[in-house]
Amino acid sequence: MSIFDVPSSPRIKEFLPTKIRLPHQRNQIILWWNHLVKNLALILLSLLFLPLDTTILLLSYGLRFLTPTLSKRQQIRSSPAFYPKTILVTGVGMDKGLCLARMFYEAGHDVIGADVEPDGIPVRGRVSRALKRFYRLSELSPDTGAAAYIHDLLAIVRREKVDLWVSVSGVGYALEDAHAKEVIERRTPCKAIQFDVGLTRTLHEKHSFIDHAVELGLAAPETHHVTSRTAVHKLLNNGPDGRRWILKKVGVDDVSRAGLRFLPRPSLSETYSYISAIDISPDKPYILQQFIRGGEYATHALVVAGEVKAFVACPSSEILMHYDPLPPTSALSQAMLNFTVEYASRTGQHMTGHLSFDFMIDESPSAKGVETTVYPIECNPRAHTAVVLLNGKAQEMVDAYLTALDDHPPPPPPPPPPPPSDKYNRNHNRTNVALIPNGVPKPALVTPANPLRAYYWPGHDLVTLFLYPVFQFLTGHLALRTTLEKCHSFVHHLSFWYDSTYAIYDPLPWWWCYHVYWPGMFLASLWRAERWVSMNASTTKLFPA
Numbered sequence: 001m002s003i004f005d006v007p008s009s010p011r012i013k014e015f016l017p018t019k020i021r022l023p024h025q026r027n028q029i030i031l032w033w034n035h036l037v038k039n040l041a042l043i044l045l046s047l048l049f050l051p052l053d054t055t056i057l058l059l060s061y062g063l064r065f066l067t068p069t070l071s072k073r074q075q076i077r078s079s080p081a082f083y084p085k086t087i088l089v090t091g092v093g094m095d096k097g098l099c100l101a102r103m104f105y106e107a108g109h110d111v112i113g114a115d116v117e118p119d120g121i122p123v124r125g126r127v128s129r130a131l132k133r134f135y136r137l138s139e140l141s142p143d144t145g146a147a148a149y150i151h152d153l154l155a156i157v158r159r160e161k162v163d164l165w166v167s168v169s170g171v172g173y174a175l176e177d178a179h180a181k182e183v184i185e186r187r188t189p190c191k192a193i194q195f196d197v198g199l200t201r202t203l204h205e206k207h208s209f210i211d212h213a214v215e216l217g218l219a220a221p222e223t224h225h226v227t228s229r230t231a232v233h234k235l236l237n238n239g240p241d242g243r244r245w246i247l248k249k250v251g252v253d254d255v256s257r258a259g260l261r262f263l264p265r266p267s268l269s270e271t272y273s274y275i276s277a278i279d280i281s282p283d284k285p286y287i288l289q290q291f292i293r294g295g296e297y298a299t300h301a302l303v304v305a306g307e308v309k310a311f312v313a314c315p316s317s318e319i320l321m322h323y324d325p326l327p328p329t330s331a332l333s334q335a336m337l338n339f340t341v342e343y344a345s346r347t348g349q350h351m352t353g354h355l356s357f358d359f360m361i362d363e364s365p366s367a368k369g370v371e372t373t374v375y376p377i378e379c380n381p382r383a384h385t386a387v388v389l390l391n392g393k394a395q396e397m398v399d400a401y402l403t404a405l406d407d408h409p410p411p412p413p414p415p416p417p418p419p420p421s422d423k424y425n426r427n428h429n430r431t432n433v434a435l436i437p438n439g440v441p442k443p444a445l446v447t448p449a450n451p452l453r454a455y456y457w458p459g460h461d462l463v464t465l466f467l468y469p470v471f472q473f474l475t476g477h478l479a480l481r482t483t484l485e486k487c488h489s490f491v492h493h494l495s496f497w498y499d500s501t502y503a504i505y506d507p508l509p510w511w512w513c514y515h516v517y518w519p520g521m522f523l524a525s526l527w528r529a530e531r532w533v534s535m536n537a538s539t540t541k542l543f544p545a
Contacts, residue, residue, distance in 0.1 A: 175197065
């Protein structure tokens with residue numbers, strides 16, 4: 001009997017109708033077969049590239065002593081005026097954490113690394129020569145929450161006599177790190193680059209961040225926190241004619257972002273059908289946000305005592321895997337910097353941590369031509385992967401971080417906010433480079449080094465821009481022109497962009513990522529029988545189906 005046949009028992013047929021059961025069985029078998037093939041294919045790809053990558057690894061070890069990085073570190077360490085600090089960097093399994101750990105190492109300091117290792121699979125940062133020691137942190141528990149995680153961090157700080165903790169949070173650990181900051185700073189002399197619980201909670205939720213920006217007198221798109229379908233329909237019906245909205249789930253992740261749709265839909269019936277299919281309630285809230293037509297950009301900033309110390313901006317996308325910085329003196333970068341500086345200074349001197357905004361750019365005609373306005377659409381109170389764009393500025397970055405330890409005078413009090421033109425202050429964020437003389441930021445601000453460098457993940461591009469498009473073309477699912485465009489992008493990145501993980505003096509994390517960590521994650525996915533639909537090479541996360 002075929003696995004797709006329904007048994008002849010009338011009792012079984014009564015409860016499992018043939019027309020319903022069979023398609024579901026077929027679909028499930030197809031989905032799990034695709035899951036098996038996908039994971040095995042990626043593991044095989046890792047094995048195929050193992051000889052080449054191992055050769056690159058060995059060559060890097062042979063050549064690394066020719067690079068100036070190690071000799072520069074030794075020179076700094078031998079200076080009688082240099083006093084190394086002990087720096088704890090968490091999140092070193094992600095490239096943003098590894099990048100910051102390397103910066104402190106290059107500047108001569110002792111770096112302790114720590115991170116959570118799901119399924120016990122060693123993360124790439126564990127094997128970095130930038131780390132003096134590595135500690136595995138406890139995962140969050142359904143029973144005890146973050147208690148063990150915070151206990152681990154406190155124990156590390158005490159054991160290693162840490163001077164500064166640089167928190168590089170994952171999306172699921174932002175509030176937990178905020179709680180840990182308050183515990184560590186209360187019980188030890190260690191300082192933390194991390195916002196407190198109240199501010200982290202405000203910035204983490206989209207609606208509360210927008211409300212806070214409005215309270216500070218800054219421009220923001222109209223945003224509403226909704227807990228029912230009725231509330232959504234009411235706002236759509238009462239909103240200005242022609243306005244479009246985006247409905248976002250509170251706590252949206254990378255996968256959910258890819259499925260965002262505009263409201264209202266082309267017809268009234270489509271709008272009602274779409275909204276009726278959404279599971280929305282007080283326990284599962286959404287936000288309805290004004291849609292801003294234009295490009296999307298991401299920023300990363302280091303803020304110490306309400307003062308922006310480092311800043312970078314780059315184009316963004318639903319799942320950002322290519323980082324190409326905007327010139328620091330460009331009008332767009334300056335406008336986003338202006339917003340960040342105003343937000344940080346008006347929030348106050350208690351604001352110390354990593355601050356990342358997503359901006360939408362609105363262009364509208366005016367008497368003087370096209371007028372550009374930047375609108376923040378959400379905030380991430382943690383380090384952004386865009387920090388890799390600040391590679392090459394290790395000493396400047398470390399000096400900026402260490403101001404959190406200095407007894408430097410506080411910045412002058414912020415000016416009063418300008419009078420708003422309406423609730424959402426739509427005229428505040430107009431691009432005006434004259435706000436900063438000659439369009440040049442303050443000398444103390446750390447921005448990307450010249451010449452500007454763009455960063456990518458070669459393994460990700462190999463699959464998404466070369467192997468998979470070629471496979472789609474050969475099977476008749478992709479046009480030749482699109483295939484060639486993707487292959488051209490891959491060759492361009494390979495030729496002119498920089499690998500975000502590889503460093504010639506520290507090549508093992510790069511090799512480890514492709515031949516230990518990711519194969520381990522794929523095997524664990526097969527072992528647990530958990531399908532995934534997307535992956536983020538920068539944050540080393542698989543997103544479940």
